[in-house]
Amino acid sequence: MSEPRSAPTVGQVVLGRRLLDLRERAGLKREEAARILRVAPATVRRMEMAEVALKIPYLQLLLKAYGVCDEEAEGFVQLAEEANRPGWWQRFHDILPGWFSMHVSLEGAASLIRSYEPHFVPGLLQTEDYARAVLESGAVGQTSPEIERHVALRMQRQELLTRPDAPRLWVVMDETVLRRPAGGPEVMRAQADKLLEAARLPNVTLQIAPFSSGPHPGTYGPFVLFRFAVPELPDMVYSEYLTGAVYLDARSEVATHLEVMDRMAAQAATAHRTKEILRDFRKEL
Numbered sequence: 248m249s250e251p252r253s254a255p256t257v258g259q260v261v262l263g264r265r266l267l268d269l270r271e272r273a274g275l276k277r278e279e280a281a282r283i284l285r286v287a288p289a290t291v292r293r294m295e296m297a298e299v300a301l302k303i304p305y306l307q308l309l310l311k312a313y314g315v316c317d318e319e320a321e322g323f324v325q326l327a328e329e330a331n332r333p334g335w336w337q338r339f340h341d342i343l344p345g346w347f348s349m350h351v352s353l354e355g356a357a358s359l360i361r362s363y364e365p366h367f368v369p370g371l372l373q374t375e376d377y378a379r380a381v382l383e384s385g386a387v388g389q390t391s392p393e394i395e396r397h398v399a400l401r402m403q404r405q406e407l408l409t410r411p412d413a414p415r416l417w418v419v420m421d422e423t424v425l426r427r428p429a430g431g432p433e434v435m436r437a438q439a440d441k442l443l444e445a446a447r448l449p450n451v452t453l454q455i456a457p458f459s460s461g462p463h464p465g466t467y468g469p470f471v472l473f474r475f476a477v478p479e480l481p482d483m484v485y486s487e488y489l490t491g492a493v494y495l496d497a498r499s500e501v502a503t504h505l506e507v508m509d510r511m512a513a514q515a516a517t518a519h520r521t522k523e524i525l526r527d528f529r530k531e532l
Contacts, residue, residue, distance in 0.1 A: 255297035257356035258330025263297035359474035380430030
């Protein structure tokens with residue numbers, strides 16, 4: 248039986264899609280591939296959908312059946328072995344729900360991350376104290392050590408913004424984010440400083456939608472749009488609710504979210520004006 252995972256790595260998702268493409272090009276149905284492995288068709292589906300780690304002996308049998316040459320098959324197997332290695336975030340499996348571990352995996356693989364946040368500073372831009380205050384306010388049945396683990400995870404996620412192949416981060420936040428205090432004036436001052444520091448990074452664009460700009464089409468709730476450099480992964484939208492999240496990759500749904508994001512960005516304060524808003528806000532504290 249293939250080893251289950253709480254959430255796949257992006258590498259597993261990419262290889263699963265490639266495996267599906269190879270099967271279809273070979274003209275084989277899922278039931279035929281299952282007979283080769285002597286497993287249920289559902290097992291093949293789970294491999295292709297990255298619901299399980301790619302078991303190497305199964306993978307080698309399928310690649311041979313799909314007519315993949317030995318050299319190409321060896322490269323595929325090496326990629327699968329790398330993809331099956333746990334991501335760094337799985338060290339936080341004790342506090343990280345499966346529905347969010349996928350988010351962290353996508354975040355680390357994305358070339359572009361566009362985020363709309365109506366309530367709080369996005370996790371990738373939070374200070375430790377701000378993150379702690381936000382997590383404590385929303386903690387239900389969590390202990391202080393668990394909250395500290397969440398803070399540590401959030402801080403480690405931020406390292407992707409300064410790595411050599413850092414993604415572009417483009418954030419639109421409502422003014423409500425600034426007006427909702429978290430942790431007191433000192434914490435909010437430090438958070439404003441961090442936002443100003445982040446806004447100076449060449450790969451970060453930060454915009455605030457002030458109250459004066461009126462309603463906009465994104466007022467339904469926060470969401471994140473991921474774009475990837477690998478062709479196997481389509482644009483994807485992440486939308487969170489109280490006890491879970493949904494991942495959308497249907498072209499029509501992603502296109503709607505992208506249009507909304509573009510309209511919000513056009514309506515929000517420019518990146519330059521946003522820096523002025525943050526400086527003025529800091530002076531008020």
